[in-house]
Amino acid sequence: MRRIEKLRRDETGMTFVFVGLGFMAFLAASMLAIDVGMLMTARSQAQNSADSGALAGATALVLDNWNDRTPTGPAVTNALAASHSNEVMGAQVSVTPPDVEFLASPTTGEQNRVRVTVWRSAARGNPVSTLVAQYFGISSATIGAVATAEASPANAMDCVKPFTIPDKWIEKQDKTWSPTSTFDAYDKKGQPLANPDIYKPAYNADGTPNPDYTGYNMERDKGTEMMIRAGTGNDISVSFYFSLAMTNDTGGDDYRWNIANCNTTVYGWDSKLVQEPGDMMGPTVQGIQELVDRDPGAQWDDGTNTVIKSAFGQHSPRIFPIPLYDPAYYAAGKANGRNASLKTANWIGFFVDNVSGNNIYGRITPITGIYQKGGPAPNAALPKTIRLVQ
Numbered sequence: 187m188r189r190i191e192k193l194r195r196d197e198t199g200m201t202f203v204f205v206g207l208g209f210m211a212f213l214a215a216s217m218l219a220i221d222v223g224m225l226m227t228a229r230s231q232a233q234n235s236a237d238s239g240a241l242a243g244a245t246a247l248v249l250d251n252w253n254d255r256t257p258t259g260p261a262v263t264n265a266l267a268a269s270h271s272n273e274v275m276g277a278q279v280s281v282t283p284p285d286v287e288f289l290a291s292p293t294t295g296e297q298n299r300v301r302v303t304v305w306r307s308a309a310r311g312n313p314v315s316t317l318v319a320q321y322f323g324i325s326s327a328t329i330g331a332v333a334t335a336e337a338s339p340a341n342a343m344d345c346v347k348p349f350t351i352p353d354k355w356i357e358k359q360d361k362t363w364s365p366t367s368t369f370d371a372y373d374k375k376g377q378p379l380a381n382p383d384i385y386k387p388a389y390n391a392d393g394t395p396n397p398d399y400t401g402y403n404m405e406r407d408k409g410t411e412m413m414i415r416a417g418t419g420n421d422i423s424v425s426f427y428f429s430l431a432m433t434n435d436t437g438g439d440d441y442r443w444n445i446a447n448c449n450t451t452v453y454g455w456d457s458k459l460v461q462e463p464g465d466m467m468g469p470t471v472q473g474i475q476e477l478v479d480r481d482p483g484a485q486w487d488d489g490t491n492t493v494i495k496s497a498f499g500q501h502s503p504r505i506f507p508i509p510l511y512d513p514a515y516y517a518a519g520k521a522n523g524r525n526a527s528l529k530t531a532n533w534i535g536f537f538v539d540n541v542s543g544n545n546i547y548g549r550i551t552p553i554t555g556i557y558q559k560g561g562p563a564p565n566a567a568l569p570k571t572i573r574l575v576q
Contacts, residue, residue, distance in 0.1 A: 231274040232331035239269030240335035243300035257283035280310035301334040334576035340555025340569040345448040349427040353401040353510040353531040355385040369422035369513040376521040385514040409491040416465035429462035438469040445473025459528035
């Protein structure tokens with residue numbers, strides 16, 4: 187009886203109880219610190235994978251094929267490749283063609299959004315394994331992420347070249363618009379013609395999109411062959427360019443440098459363009475030839491209507507933006523007896539194919555641009571800006 191009473195009051199071994207409880211708390215804290223931290227990292231990596239996939243899909247829509255949204259089209263395949271290249275905890279995410287969706291912009295209704303969903307889950311056969319939580323019956327976790335990118339109209343551009351050609355118009359004099367057409371709206375006395383050529387800008391005076399825009403179109407004109415050369419006099423011709431003075435850069439050396447390199451001055455819609463004195467024919471050809479020499483293997487492929495064999499991929503130095511000027515605004519300036527003025531109406535992407543004499547030959551190709559808050563960005567803008575919206 188005394189022995190039983192002693193055992194009842196004996197506290198020997200209680201330390202082991204506290205150690206055991208403490209160990210359980212330590213395991214719980216370890217699970218929180220290790221597994222939760224790991225899962226948060228996995229979630230962040232999954233978001234990076236979805237983001238890169240959405241951006242790649244939207245970029246392919248702009249630069250490769252705006253209308254091909256099929257499972258084997260460039261938008262879907264580029265989105266999948268970009269997502270797969272961004273692993274989550276050392277393993278590839280699961281993303282299939284149905285996980286790449288094309289959505290309409292809530293503001294314009296244009297089908298210009300790409301949404302990509304990536305997974306690491308048991309349902310897809312690739313869950314994220316836990317380290318400590320598996321001892322508590324939680325052997326894996328599901329990780330997913332969604333991102334949406336938009337190819338929205340740009341309203342500004344940098345790295346433009348210091349020469350400009352007129353935007354496209356409806357030809358009334360020759361009946362058919364051609365590389366030799368000239369924009370004619372006034373006679374030699376400055377009086378309006380009875381049947382003038384017609385140019386409608388990409389946006390109205392209030393900044394709203396103009397559905398009657400007559401200018402170049404990114405998809406319709408993609409791959410169109412174009413030859414440009416120094417302008418003569420004040421003629422507004424499809425193929426004649428006017429040389430431009432950018433910021434305070436004047437003279438042949440600066441002009442040639444601005445062609446062979448990237449002048450980061452940003453030009454927006456309606457930006458005034460200042461003509462460089464003289465036609466700058468020699469510096470133009472020299473600067474363009476420098477660009478060709480940097481990427482000599484690049485060439486235009488008629489089958490895919492894209493640039494191939496470039497050492498720079500989609501960023502060949504032989505692809506650059508050319509500012510388009512408003513031909514009607516310029517013609518009105520001449521007709522009213524003041525100095526004819528140039529202002530930015532749009533931009534086209536141009537791939538330099540070759541230089542022959544003083545003529546520059548190339549193709550129209552899509553490009554990306556910049557979006558500046560507060561400025562108009564009509565749907566008719568040739569360049570697009572790629573941005574994440576979700």
